[in-house]
Amino acid sequence: MSWPMIAKTLRDLRWTSFWYALGLVIYIVFLSSFYPTLERQREQFEQLFRQYPEFLFRVFGIDPERAMMTSFAGFMHAETFGFIWPATALIFVVLSGAAVVAQExxxxxxxxxxxxxxxxxxxxxxxQVALLTSILFVVLTSTAALALGSQAFGGELTARGLVQLTIALTSFLVSFAGLATLASAIASERSKAAGLVGGVILLMYLTWVVAGLTEDVRWLRYLSLLTAYDPLAAMLGELPWYKPALHLIVGLGAGIGALVVFSRRDIVS
Amino acid sequence: MTAPPIAVEQLTRSYDSQRGVIDLTFTVQPGEIFGFLGPNGAGKTTTIRVLMGFLRPTSGRARVFGLDCWTESTEIKKHVGYVPGDVRLWENMTGVQFLDFLCAFRQHIDPAWRRKLLERFQVELDKRIKHLSRGNRQKLALVQALLHDPLLLILDEPTSGLDPLMQHEFLTFLREERDRGKTIFLSSHQLSEVERVADRVGIIREGRLVAVLTVEELKRRRTRPMELVFAQPVDPQRFADLPGVRVLSVQDDGRRIELGVQDELPALLRRLADLPVIDMIYAPPDLESVFLTYYQAETIPPTREEAAS
Structure with missing residues (x-):
């Protein structure tokens, strides 16, 4: 490990991490404030949502077969952690990860x-260690905001749920951070590295949406890392261990791959 | 360290479809300034990138202090100071942050030595790099290469962007470093710069090493262009018998003559004293004139009017 490089990379990432974290915190607290309204009119909302096509739910990362709006966890999953949070955090991780080598x-x-x-x-x-630290910062501020929102607006989240959510969010971002640093170690331009990982994410997302729509292609879900992303189960304290483990294995594997590739590649700007 | 600072043997590095360098062999001895001379695109930077372990050789070997440049580059870098050819720095850092960052990877940076370098090169430390001129950025790059007082300096066109005074100061500094026992590998496309500072010169052209020779040999081989303007037409044959003088071009019926002069000035000046000279430009030696020696048939510049025989 090289401390000067860790310190410099953290310094480079500090404002980016801060603004992404702040944006997500504000969004989480803002959304949490709607929960009391939803709780008062839960049945009407449920009925209303059941009338929407299933496709619409799948696109936004909601599994209509599972609890949707019946709890604070279900509400925050549908409104934040199912789509908006991962999409925003992935932009941060992919752009930051793609920068580590290719941009330089x-x-x-x-x-x-x-x-x-x-x-x-x-x-x-x-x-990579500095990027992981930034990821932890973004995740911990988000879970702290969720805990605050839960307390302030009558949500019912357990400490176990918050810890599992932290693990789920961190491992999810680590998997794509690993892929982003691998792409960055291969490429010589940041845009190419980010574009490559962005393309992979888009393919995984489409695969995941299509797999959820019909039984015939259900097997497609095994091709997407999004299948193992389960913040709802995490918030409910029921996260299967293999899901974050899968993300971590992919992230660590890709991260080690990045080290090997970078050690052997030519540096041609 | 008993191994030579740089030893390159039959080094070839090619890119996908492009030439890089082909079959280079040369050695740089301890305590010498070795000028690596060639036009842009000749392969100087490729060679330097192989020496720094940025590029893997396609074939052949490159060694620094006896260590392999690809497999042992981390160890090599303890003893090497490096300035890249195209200096691009982190724009948001200040000069002092830039130097502190790179110093943090090194052990034993002498504060007095650092102060001396900063004073000598008048480095701007407090401004953000994005607000610095090209010359000041170049000075920062030079100082970072010198801070750990390395045994070997690998410098890729180090004076580009420096003003003439600072260029002179830097070349003087390099000679002092050489006198302290340091070895310097300096690439340049300016013949006059290399002549001023180097002990030996390697000349590279289109990826191949054309020659390795001392500066004295280089001076004997290269020509300097001299442009003469006369009040009346002059027969170019008046210069035919002078040793080391060639007529390159004749214009305006002999009122304007361009000569190539090979350090044989006294006889030429005596001859010119008898001629109606109204103007004279004696240009510094250029690289092309060296190549003329080696590739005369290929590279004689086309004459503007008619060449004298």
């Missing part, structure tokens, strides 16, 4: 930090 090669700054007596693998690992 593109801008010509890589030649300076690659001329220091530290191996490429250690330098990139340090950048």
């Amino acid at each position: 090669i593109e801008r010509g700054t890589a030649e300076f930090w690659l001329s220091v007596p530290v191996s490429r693998a250690r330098l990139l690992l340090s950048k």
